[in-house]
Amino acid sequence: xxxxxxxxxxxxxxxxxxxxxxxxxxxxxxxxxxxxxxxxxxxxxxxxxxxxxxxxxxxxxxxxxxxxxxxxxxxxxxxxxxxxxxxxxxxxxxxxxxxxxxxxxxxxxxxxxxxxxxxxxxxxxxx
Numbered sequence: 001x002x003x004x005x006x007x008x009x010x011x012x013x014x015x016x017x018x019x020x021x022x023x024x025x026x027x028x029x030x031x032x033x034x035x036x037x038x039x040x041x042x043x044x045x046x047x048x049x050x051x052x053x054x055x056x057x058x059x060x061x062x063x064x065x066x067x068x069x070x071x072x073x074x075x076x077x078x079x080x081x082x083x084x085x086x087x088x089x090x091x092x093x094x095x096x097x098x099x100x101x102x103x104x105x106x107x108x109x110x111x112x113x114x115x116x117x118x119x120x121x122x123x124x125x126x127x
Contacts, residue, residue, distance in 0.1 A: 005040055008112075009119035013078075014040040015112070018049040029066045033073050042076040044115055047083055056086035058093055067106050078107045078115050 004015050014036045023029050023045070036043055045051060054062045070077040087094045100106040104122070109115050 003035065005036075008042075008116055009123050011042055011119050011123075012040045013042040013044055013115070013119075015044045016046060016050055018046040020050060022050055022052050023055070023066065024052040026062075026065050026069060029069045033069060033075060036075060040075070042078055042115075042119070043070065044078045044080050044112065047079050047081040051079070056083065056090070056093060058090065058096065063096070067100075071105050076105055076107070078109055078118075080109055080112060080115060082110060083108060 002017050003020060004017075006013050006015055016032075021028065023032060032043060032045075047055070052062075054060055055066065056063070058064070067077060083093075083097070087097060097108045100108060107115070107118060109118065
């Protein structure tokens with residue numbers, strides 16, 4: 001599978017291939033952002049395979065830099081997958097995930113079904 005642009009509940013979502021290149025640098029994030037100018041509003045990234053481990057270690061500020069890039073380009077980022085191990089090891093990450101999930105820009109969700117539910121809920125609120 002390669003990265004696919006899909007319409008999900010009326011929103012164009014770039015669903016990233018789990019086997020695609022890792023986001024290891026901010027330039028990698030910018031490259032991913034550049035690939036969505038085909039019309040995506042949301043980028044769904046699978047963390048266990050696409051995000052470098054440093055993303056989950058908040059002391060290095062990498063996650064903040066990556067998330068800020070998406071916000072600056074007015075794109076939503078959905079980090080999809082099980083990050084419970086990382087959250088168990090970091091109260092700061094737990095707080096970040098909680099705060100992010102209350103916003104409209106960055107979401108940490110367990111699977112694409114949860115993304116669909118979030119998009120459907122957001123669509124219902126704006127209708």
